[in-house]
Amino acid sequence: MGVRVRNSRDDVVARALAVLDAYGLGDLTMRRLGAELGVRPSALYHHFPDKQTLLGAVADEVLARGLGGAPATPPGDLPWDGVVLEACRRVRDALLAYRDGAELVATVRAFGLGGAAALEEVAAAVATGGFDDDLVATASRALLHLVLGHTGEEQTHLQAQSVGAIGGEPRPDSDFDAAVGLLVAGLRATTPGARADA
Template sequence: MRHHRDDVVRHAIDVLDAYGLADLTMRRLAGELDVRPSALYHHFRDKQSLLAAVADELLRRGARPLAGTAWDEQVVEICSGLRDALLAYRDGAELVSTVIAFGLGASRPYDDLVAALGPAGLGDELTPTAARTLLHLVLGHTLDEQTHLQAGSAGAIGDEPRPRSDFTAGLALVVDGIRLRAVARGSARLDQGA
């Protein structure tokens, strides 16, 4: 049976969710698809390009339209939506973090954050830094949450599941800092007569 690229990605997501990132191998995926591992290379040149396609699909599935109009509302929505998309799949945060770190894909959240931050007034030099900082907060926090939950479920740690997440409070702290920097930058420009 011949599989299309989308079929391979869909099955890869199923393997990821069932077994985790460490067990998402070309061999296992080929077994799930009832093909030889070499057949997968028709669609993907290597495992890293497969992982990039899987990460992009997870993000596509989790995307939702923005309701907020102000830049800070949009930033919160993008970050919260990204977190939800990552938490929807086992090892979602680890997968997307890896793909981003290797520069293989999963660029949409960063691009969306840059666009949302544009009206904040940070300028071309600080906007990318703010977007990366927000992205790292979401990825790191979500990775911590997923790792703790999975380790507890597997009996690797004796901790109970955490009663609630402090993600929203942490995100608010970062957004407040961005807002303060933008205000200070705007005041400095006014003082200089710009």
């Protein structure tokens, strides 16, 4: 008789996401997750060969919940640079929805184990500018690095303030849009023939 699996893969990912949001990425361990699910940590390996693969699935779930699956259809009334800004905002919002969301997605992307939806979202937006494929790929990666780094710093600062690790006044309004705008301006300058009203 086969061993009955108590939790589905989706159950494990959902609980891991709850642990991430409650305790942070550093405390998302197989031991803690097993305790949360009422199973031994070894039972989790039925669904995931290692912790890194689990983190990839959790990152993909963060992005699926925040982005809704496929890249957004670009609004017809926005120029290409507006479409890019909206895509970057969508990814940022998805990351900010969960504690350590930016660090999680950056980590699994470095491992090559998940987080593809973030790049797909940005690349689909950049492609609306009529750039060649190589430039779309390079620009999209650069924009995503900005989104991950900016959002990660923002999350770290907010969390440190919330637990009293640092004092001081809240930071002024984010310069996220302005930072994306600088990269977009560089992209526009690189290809003077890019469609300005796409």
